[in-house]
Amino acid sequence: MPNRIHPGLIGFTILVYIFLTGPLIIVIGASLSDTTYLTFPPQGLTLRWFENIFEISAFRRTIVTSLQLAVLATALALIVGIPAAYALNRYRIQLPSWLSTLFVLPILVPEIVLGFSLLKSVAVGFGTPIFATLLVGHTLLVLPYAVRVISASLASFDFSIEEAAVSLGSPPLKTFFTIVLPNVRSGVVAAFILAFITSINDVSTSLFLTGPGISTLPIQILAHVEQFFDPTIASVSVLLMFLTVAVMAIVERTLGLTFLAK
Amino acid sequence: MTQPLAIDNLTAHYGTTRVLEDLSLSVAAGELVSLLGASGCGKTTTLRLVAGFLEPTAGTITLGGRDLTKLPAYRRDIGLVFQNYALFPHLTVLDNVGFGLKQRGVAGAEREKRARAMLERVGLATLADRLPGALSGGQKQRVALARALVIEPPLLMFDEPLSNLDAKLRVDMRVEIRQLQRANGTTSVYVTHDQEEAFSISDRVAIMHAGRIMQFDTPEVLYQKPANAFVARFVGFENLIAMRVVARDGANVTAEAAGGARLILSQERMGPIPDAFVLACRADGLAVSKDAGAAGLPATLGLRTYLGRAYQYQCESPAGHLVANGALSTPLEPGVAASLVPVAEQCCVLGVE
Numbered sequence: 001m002p003n004r005i006h007p008g009l010i011g012f013t014i015l016v017y018i019f020l021t022g023p024l025i026i027v028i029g030a031s032l033s034d035t036t037y038l039t040f041p042p043q044g045l046t047l048r049w050f051e052n053i054f055e056i057s058a059f060r061r062t063i064v065t066s067l068q069l070a071v072l073a074t075a076l077a078l079i080v081g082i083p084a085a086y087a088l089n090r091y092r093i094q095l096p097s098w099l100s101t102l103f104v105l106p107i108l109v110p111e112i113v114l115g116f117s118l119l120k121s122v123a124v125g126f127g128t129p130i131f132a133t134l135l136v137g138h139t140l141l142v143l144p145y146a147v148r149v150i151s152a153s154l155a156s157f158d159f160s161i162e163e164a165a166v167s168l169g170s171p172p173l174k175t176f177f178t179i180v181l182p183n184v185r186s187g188v189v190a191a192f193i194l195a196f197i198t199s200i201n202d203v204s205t206s207l208f209l210t211g212p213g214i215s216t217l218p219i220q221i222l223a224h225v226e227q228f229f230d231p232t233i234a235s236v237s238v239l240l241m242f243l244t245v246a247v248m249a250i251v252e253r254t255l256g257l258t259f260l261a262k
Numbered sequence: 263m264t265q266p267l268a269i270d271n272l273t274a275h276y277g278t279t280r281v282l283e284d285l286s287l288s289v290a291a292g293e294l295v296s297l298l299g300a301s302g303c304g305k306t307t308t309l310r311l312v313a314g315f316l317e318p319t320a321g322t323i324t325l326g327g328r329d330l331t332k333l334p335a336y337r338r339d340i341g342l343v344f345q346n347y348a349l350f351p352h353l354t355v356l357d358n359v360g361f362g363l364k365q366r367g368v369a370g371a372e373r374e375k376r377a378r379a380m381l382e383r384v385g386l387a388t389l390a391d392r393l394p395g396a397l398s399g400g401q402k403q404r405v406a407l408a409r410a411l412v413i414e415p416p417l418l419m420f421d422e423p424l425s426n427l428d429a430k431l432r433v434d435m436r437v438e439i440r441q442l443q444r445a446n447g448t449t450s451v452y453v454t455h456d457q458e459e460a461f462s463i464s465d466r467v468a469i470m471h472a473g474r475i476m477q478f479d480t481p482e483v484l485y486q487k488p489a490n491a492f493v494a495r496f497v498g499f500e501n502l503i504a505m506r507v508v509a510r511d512g513a514n515v516t517a518e519a520a521g522g523a524r525l526i527l528s529q530e531r532m533g534p535i536p537d538a539f540v541l542a543c544r545a546d547g548l549a550v551s552k553d554a555g556a557a558g559l560p561a562t563l564g565l566r567t568y569l570g571r572a573y574q575y576q577c578e579s580p581a582g583h584l585v586a587n588g589a590l591s592t593p594l595e596p597g598v599a600a601s602l603v604p605v606a607e608q609c610c611v612l613g614v615e
Contacts, residue, residue: 158348167336168362171336
């Protein structure tokens with residue numbers, strides 16, 4: 001009696017799982033369909049839509065651009081975000097409280113507005129190259145996530161640990177890398193993954209900032225859908241998913257391991 | 263390589279609030295000095311200034327002739343033990359203890375040998391490979407102690423190191439800390455709000471209040487001869503009676519309290535008595551005599567409580583509310599008129615502030 005689970009709960013749990021995995025299954029299924037139009041369940045099995053991605057040069061180029069953009073924007077956001085999150089937590093009492101709110105502001109601005117503003121003020125105003133403008137946009141887009149996630153990690157960090165290391169003769173900067181960072185490792189990894197996914201999936205901001213010759217994968221997908229309705233779209237989506245998972249796995253392993261190594 | 267610490271005319275501010283005012287303190291080589299006071303009295307600020315985590319607005323800090331005042335914290339070479347242990351969560355116990363040696367360039371094998379030897383001394387040799395998360399509070403504080411001691415610092419500082427431990431462990435640990443400190447002869451500064459802890463462990467204690475040192479002396483002197491009303495109250499003198507000398511007869515002095523009650527006090531037994539003074543007595547130093555005409559302060563007894571060694575009475579007298587102890591053999595009832603007789607050896611004379 002005591003450990004019996006209500007059948008309704010089991011049913012509900014199954015529903016949630018279907019809801020979560022359904023889209024993935026449909027996209028993967030559709031990408032394998034041997035038809036010239038999108039359909040599910042797949043009719044026949046083929047990998048030719050995956051081959052087709054690489055035959056279309058626009059996809060080849062935008063995959064590379066998106067990856068470069070996501071990695072660089074995430075890296076920049078971490079380079080700015082880690083010290084910012086550190087300072088916001090370390091000097092919480094001394095700093096005005098609105099300062100931490102400042103780092104959330106980009107989230108409040110609709111992404112599409114962010115993109116349009118950057119186009120008008122940066123790309124047109126200063127005539128910056130397209131990739132550089134995209135990088136600025138994406139960095140702004142992911143910075144709030146980086147700061148928030150790392151802040152959450154630092155909030156439970158006891159800064160007297162840092163003082164203990166300093167008192168034992170470790171200079172402050174070295175202490176940051178050997179004592180503080182290893183203890184907020186999980187936050188940094190989570191921030192990286194969240195920032196990377198946000199960047200690589202972004203449409204709204206990029207929409208205005210892409211230009212002749214340079215586009216991102218989601219924008220290219222959008223352009224493709226406007227003209228074609230073949231399963232290439234599904235296979236690109238699957239590819240994007242696997243790329244993201246691969247990057248997550250790599251980050252998890254390498255960041256995790258280097259931080260653990262003394 | 264134990265060294266004396268000198269703090270001279272130290273002043274510190276948090277923003278515009280002054281938290282330390284012209285504080286001077288000298289700790290002899292090998293001595294353990296406690297900074298004792300309620301929270302906000304400036305004791306932790308003093309420790310953080312010496313450690314280099316705060317900058318003073320004025321004053322100097324010297325350790326064995328080395329001026330620390332402008333030196334960054336990581337070059338001060340001071341062993342610190344924190345209230346919350348502050349162990350490195352991602353390093354094993356052995357690496358925690360070896361951390362300071364590593365910063366000093368001690369090579370791997372030698373470092374491990376010395377860290378293990380220190381863990382042996384604090385009785386944790388078997389836990390060397392654990393992570394701090396797997397230790398009890400007492401064990402953590404031992405690791406913290408070992409980590410601070412292994413670098414053989416010329417100065418050790420403790421910031422409320424026992425506050426997070428339970429009462430029994432606290433007593434054991436303070437004995438242990440004192441023994442290690444004695445054996446190493448390390449000059450030490452110990453910050454605490456616990457009077458018993460400070461008195462039991464220290465060579466000298468500085469009682470602090472509002473950013474100043476109220477009195478700095480041995481526990482014995484502080485306990486028996488407080489220098490002022492604040493310290494007297496702090497060390498448990500319940501009764502502070504304002505008095506004024508009305509007659510002097512050689513060594514004997516006749517003094518009057520508010521309400522006109524007179525006492526004859528001996529300067530031979532109590533030291534010199536100025537014309538206006540405060541007589542400080544613990545409840546033990548104010549004996550209850552049921553003979554209302556005895557040479558004491560007349561009072562009406564109130565609530566009686568049992569202390570085990572005596573009865574304690576809350577008393578009302580013309581000189582104010584007083585607390586006095588009476589013999590177990592003669593319990594007295596509330597409302598009785600009695601006389602409270604000061605016991606010269608257990609009272610002291612304070613100047614009027």
